[in-house]
Amino acid sequence: NDALGSAHMADKPILVFANKQDLPAAAAPATVVDALGLATAKHNSYNVFACTAKVAEGKPADARLREGLRWLTSSIDKVY
Numbered sequence: 001n002d003a004l005g006s007a008h009m010a011d012k013p014i015l016v017f018a019n020k021q022d023l024p025a026a027a028a029p030a031t032v033v034d035a036l037g038l039a040t041a042k043h044n045s046y047n048v049f050a051c052t053a054k055v056a057e058g059k060p061a062d063a064r065l066r067e068g069l070r071w072l073t074s075s076i077d078k079v080y
Contacts, residue, residue: 004041013075014038014046015068022052047071 003009016036020026029048033039038046049068055061 004037004044010043012044013072014041014044015072016046016048017053017065017068018048018050019053021050026050045075047075 004014016032016038018027018029018032027035029050032048033046038044038048047068049064049071051062051064051068053062053065
């Protein structure tokens, strides 16, 4: 929460990957939002993407990683 309150973070988009979604105990994106206090980040847009960053050898990368990065670059393009 200290980082979110920083003047340097004002109006900056925040991307969070909720990793380890392949595991039964993985936190849901809404839980991550609550734990990080993102809902109270008044001057920031944010998005949380559920994903599995490490996949089995030979398997394609989780498409949600690319989706998250697209969201971030799109958010940056809108501001700058």
